[in-house]
Amino acid sequence: xxxxxxxxxxxxxxxxxxxxxxxxxxxxxxxxxxxxxxxxxxxxxxxxxxxxxxxxxxxxxxxxxxxxxxxxxxxxxxxxxxxxxxxxxxxxxxxxxxxxxxxxxxxxxxxxxxxxxxxxxxxxxxxxxxxxxxxxxxxxxxxxxxxxxxxxxxxxxxxxxxxxxxxxxxxxxxxxxxxxxxxxxxxxxxxxxxxxxxxxxxxxxxxxxxxxxxxxxxxxxxxxxxxxxxxxxxxxxxxxxxxxx
Amino acid sequence: xxxxxxxxxxxxxxxxxxxxxxxxxxxxxxxxxxxxxxxxxxxxxxxxxxxxxxxxxxxxxxxxxxxxxxxxxxxxxxxxxxxxxxxxxxxxxxxxxxxxxxxxxxxxxxxxxxxxxxxxxxxxxxxxxxxxxxxxxxxxxxxxxxxxxxxxxxxxxxxxxxxxxxxxxxxxxxxxxxxxxxxxxxxxxxxxxxxxxxxxxxxxxxxxxxxxxxxxxxxxxxxxxxxxxxxxxxxxxxxxxxxxx
DNA sequence: CGGTCACTTGATCGTCTTCAATACCAGTGG
DNA sequence: CCACTGGTATTGAAGACGATCAAGTGACCG
Numbered sequence: 001x002x003x004x005x006x007x008x009x010x011x012x013x014x015x016x017x018x019x020x021x022x023x024x025x026x027x028x029x030x031x032x033x034x035x036x037x038x039x040x041x042x043x044x045x046x047x048x049x050x051x052x053x054x055x056x057x058x059x060x061x062x063x064x065x066x067x068x069x070x071x072x073x074x075x076x077x078x079x080x081x082x083x084x085x086x087x088x089x090x091x092x093x094x095x096x097x098x099x100x101x102x103x104x105x106x107x108x109x110x111x112x113x114x115x116x117x118x119x120x121x122x123x124x125x126x127x128x129x130x131x132x133x134x135x136x137x138x139x140x141x142x143x144x145x146x147x148x149x150x151x152x153x154x155x156x157x158x159x160x161x162x163x164x165x166x167x168x169x170x171x172x173x174x175x176x177x178x179x180x181x182x183x184x185x186x187x188x189x190x191x192x193x194x195x196x197x198x199x200x201x202x203x204x205x206x207x208x209x210x211x212x213x214x215x216x217x218x219x220x221x222x223x224x225x226x227x228x229x230x231x232x233x234x235x236x237x238x239x240x241x242x243x244x245x
Numbered sequence: 246x247x248x249x250x251x252x253x254x255x256x257x258x259x260x261x262x263x264x265x266x267x268x269x270x271x272x273x274x275x276x277x278x279x280x281x282x283x284x285x286x287x288x289x290x291x292x293x294x295x296x297x298x299x300x301x302x303x304x305x306x307x308x309x310x311x312x313x314x315x316x317x318x319x320x321x322x323x324x325x326x327x328x329x330x331x332x333x334x335x336x337x338x339x340x341x342x343x344x345x346x347x348x349x350x351x352x353x354x355x356x357x358x359x360x361x362x363x364x365x366x367x368x369x370x371x372x373x374x375x376x377x378x379x380x381x382x383x384x385x386x387x388x389x390x391x392x393x394x395x396x397x398x399x400x401x402x403x404x405x406x407x408x409x410x411x412x413x414x415x416x417x418x419x420x421x422x423x424x425x426x427x428x429x430x431x432x433x434x435x436x437x438x439x440x441x442x443x444x445x446x447x448x449x450x451x452x453x454x455x456x457x458x459x460x461x462x463x464x465x466x467x468x469x470x471x472x473x474x475x476x477x478x479x480x481x482x483x484x485x486x487x488x489x490x
Numbered sequence: 491c492g493g494t495c496a497c498t499t500g501a502t503c504g505t506c507t508t509c510a511a512t513a514c515c516a517g518t519g520g
Numbered sequence: 521c522c523a524c525t526g527g528t529a530t531t532g533a534a535g536a537c538g539a540t541c542a543a544g545t546g547a548c549c550g
Contacts, residue, residue, distance in 0.1 A: 077397075079397060079398070079400075079401045081401070081405060081406070081487045082487055083487075085405040085406075086405070087400055087401040087404040087405045089397045089400050089401075100386075100389075100390040100393060101390050101391070101393070101394050102387050102390050102391055103394065107394040107397060107398075108397055134379045134382070137379070137382060137383065137386060138382065140386055141345075141382060141385055141386045141389060142347050144345075144386060144389035144390060144393060145345040145346050145347050145389060146346070146347055147393055148345060148346070148389060148392055148393055148396065149346050149348065149352040151393060151396035151397065151400065152322075152324060152334045152352060152353055152396070153324070153352075154400055155324075155332055155334050155396065155399055155400060155403055156324045156326070156332040156334075158400055158403035158404045158447065159332040159403045159444075159446070159447030160326060160330040160331070160332045160447060161326070161330075199404075201404070202403065202404030202405060242326045242327055242328075
């Protein structure tokens with residue numbers, strides 16, 4: 001018998017540390033639908049992985065063998081046109097579940113912006129697990145429903161809002177990122193580049209840059225550094241964004 | 246005792262005709278996750294309703310008390326900006342389930358294009374029912390996942406495609422409407438107006454009209470009547486649409 | 491036959507894109 | 521310490537695509 005580490009109370013039956021029990025993303029993730037006592041089963045099929053910034057960990061069109069659950073860092077999801085035009089469909093952080101599509105290939109690509117850590121689940125294994133934990137399936141449905149609402153909001157932005165309105169909406173969204181519902185930060189930093197913002201808002205980097213400058217000159221925001229934003233006039237921004245809920 | 250109607254074999258225990266057993270939308274709807282023997286419970290909480298074209302049956306921002314399941318006709322889903330700009334997020338037909346949002350108010354409005362028939366379910370009642378039929382919850386998750394994929398495709402369209410490409414994508418989508426996966430019709434009719442198409446594609450009616458004329462003059466399509474389209478060159482359209490899966 | 495409504499077509503305009511130059515910043519090596 | 525480099529962001533000028541404004545067409549209907 002090999003030497004045991006300390007803290008045997010968080011060892012699972014196989015003698016390894018249970019990563020799920022101590023996972024900092026659990027409170028904000030679908031995993032919280034699984035009781036502590038059953039957490040070992042989830043941990044048993046989770047493969048924790050880390051990626052460097054700029055690294056792609058999901059490729060549109062490839063066979064969809066895995067589900068993913070982000071536990072740290074930020075990634076961008078995007079779709080490409082044959083000629084290289086790109087649409088970023090979302091920025092995802094800790095707690096976000098990926099790969100829900102029913103199709104047998106991924107419908108989008110995912111690339112790490114910051115260093116990203118995630119759990120990878122083999123689809124077939126997770127599906128079996130879900131059969132035993134209907135509560136988690138319920139949570140997934142909730143999550144999917146919320147994402148659908150967000151997607152519709154983004155369609156409104158892309159189809160009908162001006163560049164100014166898009167930037168205002170985007171900045172407000174970022175200021176609420178990770179905050180409890182109804183709250184926001186006045187000061188926050190953007191982990192993504194201007195190019196990412198442009199491809200998320202259906203604009204060019206030049207228009208993003210120009211519009212940010214304009215918003216700054218009007219006193220609505222402050223651009224402390226390239227990545228650092230301060231919202232000077234939240235209600236003004238909200239007015240511009242046009243009733244983003 | 247009151248007089249009985251004929252066809253007693255499709256009477257449910259309460260003596261009313263079971264609408265679900267004979268529903269023509271059932272094969273294409275989430276209801277097919279419920280076994281024939283349990284169908285009475287679903288029918289018991291379904292309120293069948295019909296709406297005239299142009300009538301709104303879901304209003305964005307109103308308390309979300311009901312789920313809906315379209316059984317006939319076509320409706321448009323849309324969001325509005327305070328100044329009246331509109332983005333149509335989808336056209337939905339028989340089998341489509343509405344109201345999945347977790348929020349306590351609707352995130353979009355729905356208006357009948359053709360005469361629409363749907364089942365209305367009180368949210369609380371359907372939620373209780375779902376607890377007893379996890380298979381239906383599974384189906385809902387599948388449906389939501391598929392809609393999410395479609396929404397991302399639409400974001401790509403709205404954010405990065407030109408007017409020509411948007412029309413091409415839209416026409417291909419319509420030509421596949423209601424067809425088994427991988428199939429499409431060469432000839433089909435559009436139930437919606439140019440204004441609806443414009444608000445779905447993030448364009449104006451003038452641009453939609455002009456672009457259709459252009460596609461016709463190039464021999465890609467034929468516009469038989471205002472509502473009737475024939476695809477003359479499917480692969481040409483697909484090339485334009487740019488890899489719509 | 492006049493009215494309405496949806497659609498089409500034309501002319502002009504404006505927002506955002508494209509192309510191009512410049513600024514900024516961190517890292518590297520002389 | 522300072523030039524050099526590569527990547528990212530900003531700013532400027534010109535151009536294009538789609539929007540806006542406006543007029544005309546055709547179908548349907550009372």
